[in-house]
Amino acid sequence: MTAERKKTRPIKVQPEMGRRQFMVRVGTLAGVSTVIAGGGLWLHGDEPVRHRAVEVLTLKDFRVSANGLYPVMAVVHGENVETMVREAVQKLGGLARFIHKGDRVLLKPNVGWDRQPQQAANTGPELVAAMARLCQEAGAAAVWVTDVSLNDPGRCFARSGIEAAALQANAQVMIPGKEDFLATDMGGTVLRVWPVNRLFHAVDKVINLPIVKHHSLSGCTLSMKNWYGVLGGRRNQLHQDIHTSIVDLAAAVRPTLTVMDAVRVLKHNGPTGGSLDDVQRENTVIASLDEVALDSYCLSYLALRPEQIPFLAMAEKRGLGQVRWQNLNISETQVS
Amino acid sequence: MKITLPGLRSIRRLYALFFLTLFFFLLIIADFRRMQGFNVRLFLELDPLVAIGGLLTSQTLYKGMIFSVIIVVLTLFFGRFFCSWMCPLGIMNQIVGLGAGGLRPAQRYERNAYRKLFRFKYHVLVVFLVVAAWGGLQVGLLDPIALVFRSMVVSVLPAVDGVVLGLGIYPNGPVFYGGLVVAVVFLAVLLANRYLPRFWCRVVCPLGALLGVLSRWSVFGIQRDVGKCTGCNKCLLSCQGGCDPNGAWRPSECHLCMNCLEHCPEGALHYGLPKKGSSVHQPLDFHRRRLLETAVGSVVVFPLMRQSVSATTIDFPMLIRPPGSLTEEDFAKRCIKCAACMRVCPTNVLQPALLEGGFEGLWTPMLINRMGYCEHHCVLCGLACPTGAIRRLSVDEKIGRPPFVEPIRLGTAFFDRGRCLPWAMDVPCIVCEEVCPTSPKAIWYRPITITNRDGQSVTLKQPFVKPDLCIGCGICENKCPVGGEAAIRVSSVGESRSSTNRMLLTTHG
Numbered sequence: 001m002t003a004e005r006k007k008t009r010p011i012k013v014q015p016e017m018g019r020r021q022f023m024v025r026v027g028t029l030a031g032v033s034t035v036i037a038g039g040g041l042w043l044h045g046d047e048p049v050r051h052r053a054v055e056v057l058t059l060k061d062f063r064v065s066a067n068g069l070y071p072v073m074a075v076v077h078g079e080n081v082e083t084m085v086r087e088a089v090q091k092l093g094g095l096a097r098f099i100h101k102g103d104r105v106l107l108k109p110n111v112g113w114d115r116q117p118q119q120a121a122n123t124g125p126e127l128v129a130a131m132a133r134l135c136q137e138a139g140a141a142a143v144w145v146t147d148v149s150l151n152d153p154g155r156c157f158a159r160s161g162i163e164a165a166a167l168q169a170n171a172q173v174m175i176p177g178k179e180d181f182l183a184t185d186m187g188g189t190v191l192r193v194w195p196v197n198r199l200f201h202a203v204d205k206v207i208n209l210p211i212v213k214h215h216s217l218s219g220c221t222l223s224m225k226n227w228y229g230v231l232g233g234r235r236n237q238l239h240q241d242i243h244t245s246i247v248d249l250a251a252a253v254r255p256t257l258t259v260m261d262a263v264r265v266l267k268h269n270g271p272t273g274g275s276l277d278d279v280q281r282e283n284t285v286i287a288s289l290d291e292v293a294l295d296s297y298c299l300s301y302l303a304l305r306p307e308q309i310p311f312l313a314m315a316e317k318r319g320l321g322q323v324r325w326q327n328l329n330i331s332e333t334q335v336s
Numbered sequence: 337m338k339i340t341l342p343g344l345r346s347i348r349r350l351y352a353l354f355f356l357t358l359f360f361f362l363l364i365i366a367d368f369r370r371m372q373g374f375n376v377r378l379f380l381e382l383d384p385l386v387a388i389g390g391l392l393t394s395q396t397l398y399k400g401m402i403f404s405v406i407i408v409v410l411t412l413f414f415g416r417f418f419c420s421w422m423c424p425l426g427i428m429n430q431i432v433g434l435g436a437g438g439l440r441p442a443q444r445y446e447r448n449a450y451r452k453l454f455r456f457k458y459h460v461l462v463v464f465l466v467v468a469a470w471g472g473l474q475v476g477l478l479d480p481i482a483l484v485f486r487s488m489v490v491s492v493l494p495a496v497d498g499v500v501l502g503l504g505i506y507p508n509g510p511v512f513y514g515g516l517v518v519a520v521v522f523l524a525v526l527l528a529n530r531y532l533p534r535f536w537c538r539v540v541c542p543l544g545a546l547l548g549v550l551s552r553w554s555v556f557g558i559q560r561d562v563g564k565c566t567g568c569n570k571c572l573l574s575c576q577g578g579c580d581p582n583g584a585w586r587p588s589e590c591h592l593c594m595n596c597l598e599h600c601p602e603g604a605l606h607y608g609l610p611k612k613g614s615s616v617h618q619p620l621d622f623h624r625r626r627l628l629e630t631a632v633g634s635v636v637v638f639p640l641m642r643q644s645v646s647a648t649t650i651d652f653p654m655l656i657r658p659p660g661s662l663t664e665e666d667f668a669k670r671c672i673k674c675a676a677c678m679r680v681c682p683t684n685v686l687q688p689a690l691l692e693g694g695f696e697g698l699w700t701p702m703l704i705n706r707m708g709y710c711e712h713h714c715v716l717c718g719l720a721c722p723t724g725a726i727r728r729l730s731v732d733e734k735i736g737r738p739p740f741v742e743p744i745r746l747g748t749a750f751f752d753r754g755r756c757l758p759w760a761m762d763v764p765c766i767v768c769e770e771v772c773p774t775s776p777k778a779i780w781y782r783p784i785t786i787t788n789r790d791g792q793s794v795t796l797k798q799p800f801v802k803p804d805l806c807i808g809c810g811i812c813e814n815k816c817p818v819g820g821e822a823a824i825r826v827s828s829v830g831e832s833r834s835s836t837n838r839m840l841l842t843t844h845g
Contacts, residue, residue, distance in 0.1 A: 151811075152683055154507055155711060155713070155714065177508055178508055215770065217769075217770065217797065234819075239766065240765055240817070273775060274775030275775035
């Protein structure tokens with residue numbers, strides 16, 4: 001059968017090209033050649049790899065204007081965290097002074113570690129919830145809770161109790177992923193352009209919610225050190241000049257308000273703790289507009305003196321606040 | 337009004353859809369947040385090949401592996417239904433095979449006819465079982481459930497989640513050591529359907545072979561009425577097993593896909609007990625002598641395997657096993673390389689080994705601390721392990737909280753003083769001390785004041801490891817700011833599971 005088919009099939013030849021066909025073909029190929037040559041010139045360059053330019057942002061100042069009628073720092077001792085937080089904020093003039101209707105507010109607790117509340121390695125969940133509720137009451141449009149954790153972030157937010165507490169207080173929890181950082185100029189001495197959690201560029205107000213903890217290298221981790229948690233990247237390199245880094249961070253991130261958790265204090269083995277023996281109850285909440293004074297005040301919980309902590313004097317020199325909190329208008333109250 | 341009951345094929349399709357969905361559901365929820373009380377081990381625990389392999393190596397049917405008895409008993413009565421009704425890899429193969437349709441009926445008859453090649457899988461099974469009887473568990477290499485689990489965990493799911501944005505299976509996309517190799521094997525299994533439909537299931541699958549043996553005497557089967565059959569071969573149009581329903585039916589090859597029942601224009605086929613005039617069945621097709629040769633040949637495999645240096649013969653310093661892992665010898669008898677532990681690991685530290693544990697240890701879990709670290713309070717890998725190669729630990733047992741005295745140690749961290757910033761570069765650091773999770777910390781420091789090259793006096797904190805406190809979790813190595821090789825690295829010495837891989841005279845470490 002194949003042999004037969006071979007016989008009958010005519011031999012195919014290429015058809016001759018007419019003038020018109022020739023012109024069309026040449027015209028088309030000339031057009032294609034022009035596009036290729038043009039594209040080549042357009043893409044021609046001296047760089048081996050073409051990168052899109054990265055926009056570098058700066059952080060805005062989240063502070064509100066000073067008001068001499070109110071103290072700079074309010075220390076409240078008590079048992080119930082929510083009552084203490086409300087009292088402390090009230091002493092500073094009430095949250096309406098800081099949060100206006102429609103503000104998008106970011107709460108920055110310390111959620112660094114996969115630890116439970118009683119281990120005091122993270123800010124207490126009651127304090128976060130209380131602050132979130134206060135913001136809602138002040139008419140905030142949205143309240144966010146975020147941090148850049150050192151341990152697995154999912155576990156940190158869940159086991160610290162902060163995620164559940166925040167959600168219950170109608171706040172939104174943002175656990176930053178790889179894509180959630182924006183290049184930001186921190187304008188510091190050692191800190192220049194670093195990846196910063198993008199939420200800090202999306203909100204109107206920022207409230208710092210640190211916890212008092214021991215830390216071997218810096219001596220303590222308090223409110224200024226808590227700003228490590230805005231950074232992504234290889235931030236563990238900051239340890240090489242930890243005091244300057246802390247001051248650079250505190251100068252770059254100026255919060256609306258700081259509320260310190262000194263309810264449970266991690267006295268040893270910080271900043272991770274792990275054992276309940278490392279923790280001691282101090283039952284205190286401190287709201288402050290001066291981070292330097294606040295950190296200086298909190299040293300007593302860790303049996304430290306300001307001279308032992310270089311970043312305090314450095315921060316004062318940078319104009320970030322006063323080390324001698326005794327000179328400031330401070331209120332101290334006891335609530336039940 | 338006449339009510340038509342759904343045919344057996346429709347029922348099979350519903351089951352297949354259900355089990356495939358269940359498989360992906362259990363895979364996707366297998367993490368710290370979503371796992372809750374679900375048994376994410378289910379498919380591996382139902383697997384009789386994993387059960388028998390483990391039974392041969394370690395004489396025990398561990399915890400949930402008892403579920404595999406259900407499949408064995410059902411197969412004895414009903415036949416090899418697992419392959420087309422439940423097996424995720426079988427169902428995926430069938431779906432991929434659909435894409436290779438569009439052939440003319442005559443070609444499809446040819447592709448779905450039984451071939452002598454199908455005998456090969458019984459040889460695969462014999463090799464694995466003989467090696468297992470000698471104490472080497474390698475079934476996981478080709479066990480379909482372990483294979484599909486591993487492929488999903490190590491390559492497909494992370495890739496799909498990374499590309500299809502917002503799927504949100506992973507908060508931070510994990511990456512896996514040599515994941516591409518696993519992916520290529522998986523793709524080869526799927527693409528083989530183009531060469532021959534269900535190539536994997538018919539020719540290679542050792543679990544299919546095992547179920548085929550069990551189906552040999554099944555009570556129920558596909559029965560062909562020789563009186564009604566016209567020999568049109570239409571039953572072969574979509575036959576999954578290649579089990580000759582048009583002639584003498586082969587119970588060991590049939591997946592009970594029930595397609596033949598639907599395609600028979602004469603109604604000559606039914607599933608059930610034989611009736612008067614039903615055609616004969618064929619026994620298991622294997623060449624007794626050839627199979628015996630394979631068995632005898634496999635006997636040599638295990639001694640040869642043991643002759644080659646592996647983690648079972650010496651303690652490999654870089655082979656750090658997950659917390660709760662059995663001694664390496666027992667671990668090798670239990671681990672099926674399914675990668676379930678790697679799925680649940682929150683830090684991506686668990687990675688499929690290539691040759692770090694010797695050839696036997698291919699794709700078994702190991703920690704690569706530059707990828708992640710062992711989260712202090714996490715015990716998920718033991719919870720996900722179907723075979724008990726990694727024991728199920730409580731948090732108290734893992735971290736050594738009362739009533740437990742000692743924590744589980746994975747190894748010990750050692751400083752590289754030539755790379756460490758305070759030791760070698762006069763630069764402050766001690767990130768390792770900061771992140772050390774034990775209380776008291778295993779890493780401590782000695783303050784020292786030195787004069788640096790420029791004549792300035794510098795106070796440094798130079799770190800040390802206290803080996804009896806170190807648990808080998810690797811967070812120090814992971815967070816060490818020295819790029820490339822870290823200045824503190826964990827090696828397996830001091831691991832709790834080993835009685836030989838030790839260095840200290842005291843009770844531990």
